[in-house]
Amino acid sequence: MPELPEMETYRIMLSERIAGKLITGAAVTRDKTINMEPDAFISDVVGRTVWFVERRGKHLLLHLDDGRRLVIHLMLGGSLYYGDEEDRPDRTVQVELSFGSHKLFGIGLRLGYVHLLSAKEAVERFKELGPEPLDPRLTAASFRKLFQGKRGVLKSALVDQQTIAGIGNCYSDEICFTASIRPNTRIPSLRDEEWERLFRATQSVLRDATAAGGYMESPTFLGDTLTGGYNERCRVYDRGGQPCLQCGTAIEQSEVASKKMFYCPSCQPEQ
Incomplete structure (x- = not known):
């Protein structure tokens, strides 16, 4: 299961590739991976811009320009891949987000998820998490x-x-x-x-x-x-x-x- 270093690596790499970019398309092949009806999910995320990418514990948060967040938790067996159709992963993709000619593929999310949450819902989701081990305030x-x-x-x-x-x-x-x-x-x-x-x-x-x-x-x-x-x-x-x-x-x-x-x-x- 991805831990802090893996998710921080994703944060850094995806920040370089999708921060500031418009989500031009989306697809969902497993309804349980998301937290709403697929049509509503796609309608809500397409046309939004990813302002920045944050990590909290083992989660990634894509901050959207309407104040909501896409919260990604990969759990056991999940991974992310950013590429075009030519190098599309040869594995089951549960969720994909398009950024023009490139896509962010959510792979192997049998237990993982991609949830669209309001800012308040995201705060509630993480309120029980302990502090970050690399927080400079931690002594x-x-x-x-x-x-x-x-x-x-x-x-x-x-x-x-x-x-x-x-x-x-x-x-x-x-x-x-x-x-x-x-x-x-x-x-x-x-x-x-x-x-x-x-x-x-x-x-x-x-x-x-x-x-x-x-x-x-x-x-x-x-x-x-x-x-x-x-x-x-x-x-x-x-x-x-x-x-x-x-x-x-x-x-x-x-x-x-x-x-x-x-x-x-x-x-x-x-x-």
Whole structure:
């Protein structure tokens, strides 16, 4: 599932391509992907201009010139592609938005969605989301406070979007590895220096992953060489049984709260 770095990569790339452009056409092939009747959706978005593209957690928001937002959540298996009919994706497209000769294709949105919301509805939709982990106002102290009172394991809290927005399975494990903390460590047992390491690791991993285009390797447009660049740089995620890049110990894979967990038993000793 796309996480903060993947969605931020989409935001940057789509901002360069569709911000300020008129939506000249639209098509919907799966009614459940949108939040209104297809004819009404198409009528409402065609003729609108995309003012700018925003990201909130794992969501993209296309701000339209009438004040409404197209809210995109890709969920599991979803992706976006910007191109023309000649390089149309060879996958099922649920929603497409035309910008002249080019289109933004919403692909594999079996669980994902593209919802047209008013500004008020968008605020309501996101009111339960936790803060952005890269918000410059977030300090080590305020980061730690987000987890105050939680007694479960660290990974479950990191992927809880109401605690902090944008982190999922991949980056929770990468963050924990960078901080030398096992993902299934119980939150009350974390010491002061571990909270400091965890905050710094969250910042560095998410920034590095975004700069490298995230870990999902589906290109955003023809000739895209950035998207997916972080995949080969993952230290533990999806590397079960492979040697740790830091110490050579085999990466272990297990489960915590029904989620896959990858860690190095040597670099991340059990507490």
